Amino acid sequence: MPLVVVGISVLVLLLLMTKLKVNGFVALLFVSVAVALVQGIPMAEIPDVLSKGIGGQLGDSVITIGLGAMIGRVMGDSGAAQRIADSLVDAFGERWVQLAMVVTSMIIGVTMFYEVAFVIIVPVAFTLVRRTGSRLLWIGLPMSIALSTMHSFLPPHPGPTAVVGTFHASVGKTLAIGLLFTIPFAALIALVWPRLPFVRRMDPPIPQGLVSDRRFTEEEMPGLGWALSVALVPVVLIAGGAVYEMCVPDDDPALPFVTFIGSAPIALLLTLFLAGWAFGPRLGRTLQEVASSCVAAAQAMSMILLVIGAGGAFKQVLTDGGVSDYIKDTTSSWDISPLILAWLIAVILRVALGSATVAVVTAAGVAHPLAAGSGVSPELMVLAVSCGSIAFSHVNDPGFWMFKEYFNLSVLDAIKARTTYTTALAVLGLGGVLALNAAGL
Template sequence: MPLVVVGISVLILLFLMTKLKLNGFIALLLVAVGVALVEGVSVEKIPDVLAEGVGGQTGDTMLVVGLGAMVGRVMGDSGAAQRIANRLVDAFGLRFVQVAMVVTAMLIGVTMFYEVAFVIIVPVAFTLVRVTRKNLLWVGLPMSIALSTMHSFLPPHPGPTAVAATFHASVGHTLVYGLFFAVPFGALVALVWPRLPFIRKMNPTIPHGLVTERVFDEDEMPGTAWSLLVALCPVVLIAGAAVAKMAVSASNPVLPVVAFLGSAPIALLLTLLLAVWAFGPRIGRGLAEVSASCTSSAKAMAMILLVIGAGGAFKNVLVEAGTSDYIKDLTHSWPVSPILLAWLVAVILRIALGSATVAVVTAAGVVQPLLAGSGVHPELMVLAVSCGSIAFSHVNDPGFWMFKEYFNLSVLDAIKARTTYTTVLAVLGLGGVLAVEWTLDALAL
């Protein structure tokens, strides 16, 4: 039974990494090979499945994570990240540094992928930790939770947008309905979770090499305007492209250029070039010194990218073994409401496969026939599937490994922190969808 195999493989992975202290990259590949053999994937095909999984995952994330890390390190080594951190502290005060991170993450995360927004904001979070001497999770966890909420719940992110097309739902209406509960629920969890006793017991250190350890004097840091300009450059480019895609006709000849400039890798590459000049020759630092910052960040990212890639291999083996098809056949005839079924199928697929994108697309295909004649607003079906896809992020989710490595956590601590908050967000999201459905039905009476 595929779900039993998934459960056993997760337990073996935890044993290898927690008890035997095996490197995460090696452990993930070993378990992926074992699952492939048990599920009947042909021996000669296994290397290609692993390579496809690693390539697909790192192809999506390597440019974003690599360029983002370089931008962050250049900003950190020049003092720009500390300048922004100081301004956030000045604006919100030390007591409300978490609120500052939530507001920043939500504003940036509305239109940006979790991974892209994460690598842009995390240098500021690291600097805030150094400046305020707060626990890393006290500052960083609210940021991650807010970004997860925006990325998973709302269009124009890829999962919700793809499902909106399946259900023929309005992307604009889906965004409006989702904002009603995504913002309050995301902020609530972001501010509560770091205060929980099992989180407060964790005290990870900032990973070496991702941020400078130097504390700058006031006159050594670049100005606020330039620091914010570089930090917000990818946000403006990516958000602008997302807005243009929704507001401009597809036949408009300018749209391909806007889409090119607003793609995450290009936006980050342009930002890196701007950062190299703005925090290099413009302020009297040589290009060799700035290039050294880029190189040091790349070295620090090597193992993180390997682990993320191995997580992609594990996920791809599960997909290749037909786990999603098994779950689709299992759940398509369950006698429950379309909204609840959409959410449940997405949750099960997320637990089994790790991929939120596969979960939302497959779940949408399962419940789409039930939408006709049900009277359910298609936008609510989109939100139900999207909310379910965030649940139970664990070891078969490459995003889990990114969270673990950046926050320098053990596997068990990462499960305690991330798996719990993603599951609570999914449950609260379902409640929000049902509340919006009740409100719309009441207004229609």
């Protein structure tokens, strides 16, 4: 019954948004309330459940997305994003601009969360679209695919890291093994998917307000060194903090400070201050002009953040309504390979709840007793769970709405593009895990 409710709720949501053209934020809240009532959540508790879901989602996202959008707009309005885009085209050539985005996204995405890396790189992607005259998804989709793969498959990202302890696996070994198939699979899907006929038919425009429309002259743009330095500051801070935390004991005296400046909100806040000076007064622009760029970014992000928050409410209603417990109880007695079981449970939970973190944690808890006596590598168990958690991203996944809004897609087109590529990555990931297991790793 819970899975039937999930299926019907998704269909109703699609009907509201595609046929009736209801705003995404309103539609998600309406369906969330309806599902809460059907699942037996007391009416008096429903507002709190919605608030918990929205608050939890925006608590994780609003600072990251908001600051990232402001940094991107400041860089765009100063010509820094164009400088990076022009340099990528000069280095790779227009023919290989997709490869440039894949390489850039993989390097940045290994340690940075999907949302953080996305909002840092997407202004460059928008600028590349304008510079080359390419379609938005031709350049943006490879970027998103590469970031999704890094984020979902590998530690130190939240999903894989959350279950490393469950299976008593090594973070470093999990990362090393995962890279063996993550890089080729991400590159394959990233370069193939924009060429598929159903994707090529999509031609959305760049959303208004997220990037400057101005074309800068060579003299007006800041130097490449400054542009890259500012863009890479959050990468260095966040990645450095993650590596330092893995390499030192818990009582290291510098750990609290490194963890502080390596957290995404602080790293992005420091970067915004640096960008405001480097691409403001240093170039002769006033602080008022920099502030105007930040305001423009915030205005453009308002509806995106509302929709992402409502997606969190939908996810919370499904979780509190007992869907995850139902799936856990149903699958706990299945007698199949621990690797396949862990992957399959993560897929089912991902489809039902939309939360990759809930999917990996629950799947790991169910599969752990079987894995303990099977001789399967704990690192491969972590990767199997992580691969499953990326599958079938759709309307109950807040990341789906971020993808949809930034790439200006309809709900159906976002499903065609994102749901299919995440599922292909999950299936390839399972194949990679099974192949490594067969090879004795």
